[in-house]
Amino acid sequence: MAQSSGSDSMINTLRDTIVSMVRRDGPDLSARQLGVYLTCYLQDGPHTVRGLAADLNVSKPAITRALDRLExxxxVKRVRDPMDGRSVLICRTPDGKTSLRELAAIVNEVGAPQDREAEAPVRKARVRRMDERLRRAG
Known part of the structure; x- marks a missing residue:
């Protein structure tokens, strides 16, 4: 089955982003860990193990293992819910926010259109959306 050039471009951007992440200093995240991390930072909370498991359609133990690594x-950090001491909330951290900015920079660099002026407005809109998410996470 042939892919469209748009699909080819997106999958190459994904590959290049992952390769850049692997090459940088520091630990790598698995796909599951990255999914949990990005969900916590790009979607409004509060986040819980149960909520993340439902959102990502994986088991609670799988989320717990991913959170152990992220912590x-x-x-991220786990904090008792002040409104319900039985519940644990997953919170963002300064290091996590910094890491998200670095990841956004990698994605923007890798996905930068080269000699494709028609894509410039789309890229600018994506950058604005990412900046807005970072401000909300901030």
């Missing part, structure tokens, strides 16, 4: 890397 070890100081990308």
């Amino acid at each position: 070890d890397l100081r990308l």
